[in-house]
Amino acid sequence: MPADLLAGIRVVEIGQYIPAPFAGLALADLGAEVVKIEPPSGDPMRRFGETRAGGVSAAYTALNGGKRIIRPDLKTPAVQQQVRALVAAADVLLESFRPGVLDRLGLGRQALAEANPRLVHCALSGFGQNGPLSRKAAHDLNYMAAGGGLAGSGTTERPVITRPPVSDYAGGQQAALSIAAALFRRERTGRGAYIDIAMADVVLSWQAADLAESASPIAPARGADLIGGGAAGYNIYRAACGGFVTLAALEARFWQVFCHAVRRADLIDRQADPLPQTALIAELAALFAKHTALEWEDRLGALDCCFQRVLTPAEALLFPQFLAREILDGPDGDMPGVRYPAWIDGAPARSRREPWRDADLGQVLSGWS
Structure with a gap:
């Protein structure tokens, strides 16, 4: 219509x-x-x-x-x-x-x-x-x-x-x-x-939020804050295939689901590590590097842990959610x-x-x- x-x-x-x-x-x-x-x-x-x-x-x-x-x-x-x-x-x-x-x-x-x-x-x-x-x-x-x-x-x-x-x-x-x-x-x-x-x-x-924070004497540096790359639970990781996956488990319940799913319950309490979480990020990077992005999608995609594989433009055209939303026209030529x-x-x-x-x-x- x-x-x-x-x-x-x-x-x-x-x-x-x-x-x-x-x-x-x-x-x-x-x-x-x-x-x-x-x-x-x-x-x-x-x-x-x-x-x-x-x-x-x-x-x-x-x-x-x-x-x-x-x-x-x-x-x-x-x-x-x-x-x-x-x-x-x-x-x-x-x-x-x-x-x-x-x-x-x-x-x-x-x-x-x-x-x-x-x-x-x-x-x-x-x-x-x-x-x-x-x-x-x-x-x-x-x-x-x-x-x-x-x-x-x-x-x-x-x-x-x-x-x-x-x-x-x-x-x-x-x-x-x-x-x-x-x-x-x-x-x-x-x-x-x-x-x-x-x-x-x-x-x-x-930049409203960042501008408000910029007046603080402890304003975070680029790549070091909670949603800018400083948190292990909100980051991008390279998989074994060379592709990438995203994890955005900011809330405790999502982080716990993720940790249990990857059999690393020992990481649950480390969600509160000081930023930037360099050591924890390195551990997760090593973990994600063990399997391909598709394997991680099979393992985590259906869980409530804020995981999403990084899609290429061609893959986005076939993403089931976008197909269900009918936001895409089929190839025209x-x-x-x-x-x-x-x-x-x-x-x-x-x-x-x-x-x-x-x-x-x-x-x-x-x-x-």
């Missing part, structure tokens, strides 16, 4: 790579009509990685399901006038330019607001619309570094690059949520909104699809088998007028 929560909502998306397209994807999944404007050469994400059917990358296809794509030259005055008319007929403008770019294209905030006072305009950028870094060029790794997302992630030796790029997806999700909230207010007041979202801000907001991650009114989200469609600006404008 198609999701219809945003049925009748018209969205103009002007963005590229991941953040704005991911936000637009969520809105399309929820029933909005999304028209994405790309440069004449197309979103660079089309060429990001190996190209697939249609001459575009798998990543591009995955992020643009259900949208109509137009590729006008926004530097042309006649096209700018058409786009202004399109936005005037829209409910939402979602864009990810650095500050000042829309103004240079004749699509500045004030002009758009005057043409469409009910417009929900969401500006999604790296550092936001104000501040000393608002025009600074950067990508996910930089936003994660600035917002604290890297400092606490990794080993004691160094931070690690996150995958997927957290700020890109988190920023896109924050944009979709904020747009939905603004549309709700508009239903009550008739008033549009201007939303300024910085991906660096979003990353910072995700050479690429599987992932649906919107929520059941609505007792049913899974609709399929993304139709990834995107090329369209003509004039035809879209005629249909919206």
Whole structure:
């Protein structure tokens, strides 16, 4: 059953790579009509990685399901006038330019607001619309570094690059949520909104607990705290096959189940060892290295001890829980699809088998007028 929560909502998306397209994807999944404007050469994400059917990358296809794509030259005055008319007929403008770019294209905030006072305009950028870094060029790794997302992630030796790029997806999700909230207010007041979202801000907001702890004189170092790699019961271990398994037995009852299952009841009381539990981690590493990841899954997978084998992307597509949730589309050609991650009114989200469609600006404008 198609999701219809945003049925009748018209969205103009002007963005590229991941953040704005991911936000637009969520809105399309929820029933909005999304028209994405790309440069004449197309979103660079089309060429990001190996190209697939249609001459575009798998990543591009995955992020643009259900949208109509137009590729006008926004530097042309006649096209700018058409786009202004399109936005005037829209409910939402979602864009990810650095500050000042829309103004240079004749699509500045004030002009758009005057043409469409009910417009929900969401500006999604790296550092936001104000501040000393608002025009600074950067990508996910930089936003994660600035917002604290890297400092606490990794080993004691160094931070690690996150995958997927957290700020890109988190920023896109924050944009979709904020747009939905603004549309709700508009239903009550008739008033549009201007939303300024910085991906660096979003990353910072995700560090709320760590920021609160940072003022403590005993703030844990990277790789040494309870959920950052310092606890034996909350860690990643290499199995004999070279694969990996995870153990997240934070609560005493889960830790006890695990210890009994591996016949190491002598470890039960050591759950309270001081952090970082270097010696205990080494013991468990030696233990897990004795058997393959699949053997550990057979032994621990059904027990209530917070165990999970680390799945590859290909294995995740066959994970029984995901199959039961009907979140995955079967392979469409050479690429599987992932649906919107929520059941609505007792049913899974609709399929993304139709990834995107090329369209003509004039035809879209005629249909919206």
